Every structure is written in C-alpha cells, then in structure tokens.
Amino acid sequence: MKAKRAPTIRSKLVMLVLACVVPASLMAVVLIAHEYQRAREHLLFNLLTTARTMMSVVDRDIASIESSLVALATSSQLQAGNFRSFYAQAQTVLKIQNSGENTHIALLDIHGRQILNTRRPFREALPDYSAAVGFGTIRESGKPFVSNLFVSPITHRHLLTIGVPVPATEATRHTLHAAIYPERFEKLLQQQRLPSDWVAAVFDSSGTIIARSAEMQRFVGRKGSPSLLQHMQAGEPLFISTTYDGTKVHTAVSHSNVSDWSLAIGIPTELINKELRITMMWLVLATIALLSSSLGAAWLIGGRIAESIHGLTGPALALGSGEIVTVPPLNLREADEVGASLVRVSEMLHHAQHRANHDILTGLANRALFDEMLNQHLSLCERNRSVLSILYIDLDGFKAINDRHGHEVGDKLLCNVASRLKAGSRHSDMVSRLGGDEFAIIMVGATMHDSAIVAGKLVDSLSLPYEIDDLVLHISASIGVASYPESGVTAEILLQRADVAMYRAKETGRRRVATAHNSN
Numbered sequence: 001m002k003a004k005r006a007p008t009i010r011s012k013l014v015m016l017v018l019a020c021v022v023p024a025s026l027m028a029v030v031l032i033a034h035e036y037q038r039a040r041e042h043l044l045f046n047l048l049t050t051a052r053t054m055m056s057v058v059d060r061d062i063a064s065i066e067s068s069l070v071a072l073a074t075s076s077q078l079q080a081g082n083f084r085s086f087y088a089q090a091q092t093v094l095k096i097q098n099s100g101e102n103t104h105i106a107l108l109d110i111h112g113r114q115i116l117n118t119r120r121p122f123r124e125a126l127p128d129y130s131a132a133v134g135f136g137t138i139r140e141s142g143k144p145f146v147s148n149l150f151v152s153p154i155t156h157r158h159l160l161t162i163g164v165p166v167p168a169t170e171a172t173r174h175t176l177h178a179a180i181y182p183e184r185f186e187k188l189l190q191q192q193r194l195p196s197d198w199v200a201a202v203f204d205s206s207g208t209i210i211a212r213s214a215e216m217q218r219f220v221g222r223k224g225s226p227s228l229l230q231h232m233q234a235g236e237p238l239f240i241s242t243t244y245d246g247t248k249v250h251t252a253v254s255h256s257n258v259s260d261w262s263l264a265i266g267i268p269t270e271l272i273n274k275e276l277r278i279t280m281m282w283l284v285l286a287t288i289a290l291l292s293s294s295l296g297a298a299w300l301i302g303g304r305i306a307e308s309i310h311g312l313t314g315p316a317l318a319l320g321s322g323e324i325v326t327v328p329p330l331n332l333r334e335a336d337e338v339g340a341s342l343v344r345v346s347e348m349l350h351h352a353q354h355r356a357n358h359d360i361l362t363g364l365a366n367r368a369l370f371d372e373m374l375n376q377h378l379s380l381c382e383r384n385r386s387v388l389s390i391l392y393i394d395l396d397g398f399k400a401i402n403d404r405h406g407h408e409v410g411d412k413l414l415c416n417v418a419s420r421l422k423a424g425s426r427h428s429d430m431v432s433r434l435g436g437d438e439f440a441i442i443m444v445g446a447t448m449h450d451s452a453i454v455a456g457k458l459v460d461s462l463s464l465p466y467e468i469d470d471l472v473l474h475i476s477a478s479i480g481v482a483s484y485p486e487s488g489v490t491a492e493i494l495l496q497r498a499d500v501a502m503y504r505a506k507e508t509g510r511r512r513v514a515t516a517h518n519s520n
C-alpha cells in the first residue's frame, strides 16, 4: 500500500491562513447582518414615529380650521342674519390665517343650499354640494364633520370640507363649512422635510389619496393600492405593501380618530436592502483581497522555509557517510540551529573515530588502524602486483629513562620519537604506535632493500640526543624489516617476521636494522 504523503509546510501555512481569515470573515458577515437588522428596526421605528407625528400635524391643522369655524359660527352678524357683513368677516378671517387660495368658507342654510361662498362674489348663485360636505350628518349629530375628497361643483377641482353647526334656533340652523383644496395638506407634508427616499400620503376614510409629499397631481383622487388598503383596513401600523407598479414598499401608517383619515409613509424595500448588499459586496471583496494576499504571503513564506529545510538534506547525508559537514547560512534561525547541530555532531563523530583509531599520546595511528590499513594495502598489492614493506621499531633503553626521570619525561620522549619517525618517512607511509615503546611503519611500494635503507636512516635519527625539560637524553632503536611478498603475504606473518627480525637486531647489539629474509 502506498504510504500517505505528509503535508508540506506550504499546505500547512495555507490551512493556517484559511483557519484565520474564513472564521473572521464569517464573524464579520454575522455582525454586519445583525447590525443591518438593528438599523432596519431603527429605521422602521423612525418611519412609524414620523407617520404619527405628521398625522398629528394634519390633525392640528384640521383642529385649527375647525376652531376658526366654531368662532365664526358665533358671529353676531351671522346670528342676526346679516350675511353680507358675515361674508366680509369670513374673508378677513381667511386673510388673517393666511390661508391663500387653498381654503374657502361656505354657509349652508337649513335646506343645505349655499347661502354664500368666499370663493364666489356675495349673492352669486351657487351649486348644491350638501351631500358631499356632510350637511345631513352635521345637522343630525350637531357635531363637526370632516368630509372625504370630492370634486368641487364650483371649481371642478378636488376638495375637502370641514363643517360645523351654527348654534341657533331649529328654524334658522345653518352649517358653516371650510372648503380646503388638497394643496394645503401637500404643503404641510412638504414642510416636514422627509428624507428624499421617503414618500408620505394622506388618505381619507375611503382610502382615496388626499395629498402626497411627491408627485401630488399624479396621485390625488386615486385610491391607494389594493395591497396598501388591505393592510390599512386591518389596522396594521407597519407592513410591506406593493404599489400599483409592483414596487415593494416598507410602510408605516397612522390613523386619526379625529378626521378618520390615515397618513402613510413608505420607503422602497429595495433601498433598504441596497445598503446591505453594498456593505456585503465590500465585505466579500475585502475578504477575497485579504485571502489572496494572505495565501500569496503564506505560499512565499512556505517556499522559503521549505528551501531552508531542504538545505539541510545534503549535510545530513554527508554526516551519514562520516564526512565533516559544512552548512551554508539558510536564512531561517531554526534551520541554521539544526545545521549548526549537524556540524557539531559531525565533528564529534570525527573526533570519536579519530580517538578509536589513533594513539592518544602521540596522535599516531594505533594498532587497530595499523592492522586495518595493512590488510587494505596488502589487498591492493596483491591486485596490483606491487610491493610493500613494514618496519617494526622498538626503542632501546627506554625503561631506564622512565625509571630515572619518570613517566612524564618518558611520555615526552615517546612524542619526540613519533615526530622523528614521521619526519623520516614519506607522506604516503603510515607511522603507527603499536603500544609501549613499539612503533611500526607501512611503506607502500617499498622493496626490502629500499626500506632497509630508510630503516637505517631512522635508527640514526632516533639515536640523536633528545632535549626534554632541560635534560639531554639518549636512546636508540632496533628495527626489523619484512616485505611483501618475499617475507610473507599475510599481515600476521609479515608482522611476526618483522618482530622476529627486530628481536634479532636487539640480540645482535641493538641500534641496528635486521631484515626478515636474512633472519628466517
């Protein structure tokens, strides 16, 4: 079965970025949605409060007209039946109230006929509109009455009236009416300075539009949309209605018990949602930008880290093969620390290997390395049909130095001997200390004759005086020489032959060289 590949540093960093950015983005979406919901509720509350405020403004206006009518109804001229003077008085009241062209006053007699109308000259014949202005209702209830919208029989324009009974005897009871054109309420709505997206409209009790804060002429006299009327009839203060052209509108309605009118304010649902959509779009764009830049950075950083770690592979392999490792700067602290450890370990390994194969005192190869190298060289000699020789060296009179001057001096003497042996042999020769005061040299490519000459020179060199710690010491050396292949073909035989030759050199007077083929 194929082993599952471990994830790379890059993929881990990419996952880290995703783990950081994605939850943060989701959290932002939730917060924005929550904030939007809160803002929407606040907006709808404002919508409803404004609708109620505006309805009360309209109510106040109606009340002010009504109180003016009530005051006029008590006029002495009217009571005395002096209609000409009353006509002038009514015009003065309208002027004082600054009602302009939008409001007129009409007086109806006991039969509902218009006696006077400030819109027309006094005594001019006037049409009958008693049904529209609620003449019968006022007479029956004796209370003020606010009419619905109707078309004036005089001006043929849309009109509303507010009527009050005139206190008098049953026989002379009149009704007094203020005729108001819808523009008066349009003006009122516009004075409220609604935000540009908001539209307010006043509806009479039949659901007909009396006034509108925008596009008044297009809508006045029309019924509200079926959806709007349905919600209004159900008495809902806040709802989503649909306009004639199918637009969804968040609507707030306030109903007046004074006039039985309603005031509705609407704001297109689309406008409310648009804001959220724009915020969400920015959030998505910001998330994409953040995610791409973070992923790009993660990819780049991951690549650099991977590069630094890959830089350790070569040194690690070199360490395995026992080489001394060098690690270049990897531009990542952790990787540099691992690299430094690899270098330290390789040095420790190297020292351990050196200690295992070398003599601690003199630094020369020890017996183990001597045996290993001798066997290797013999194999090569056998394959290449070449020759080698070994010199077996034993110092003469070394014990006496030790006994007389102590081991410390003896040690220093051994080190001096090692130096002279190395100086007297070739670089390709291997000098080793076999133990105590015994040394051996492998001379690759050297015949018995050649090596005996070198051995002779070494005997001379080793016999020169040694200056150690203000002492001048004298020793000599006996050397046995054996050669491959003439003295033997194995390491054991060659070494034994050289040893025997060395002993013979000692026996025959020391400070001399003896060759194996002479002695065996």
Ligand SMILES: Nc1nc2c(ncn2[C@@H]2O[C@H](COP(=O)(O)OP(=O)(O)OP(=O)(O)O)[C@@H](O)[C@H]2O)c(=O)[nH]1
Pocket (backbone or CB within 6 Å): 361, 394, 395, 396, 397, 398, 399, 400, 402, 406, 407, 408, 409, 410, 411, 414, 435, 436, 437
């Ligand atoms: N200072 C010192 N002495 C050592 C060391 N290893 C062995 N020896 C001494 O070297 C001496 C070697 O003994 P021998 O070979 O009999 O000494 P020698 O006087 O050279 O005798 P011959 O070989 O017969 O000439 C002994 O006294 C050992 O204690 C060492 O590492 N340091």
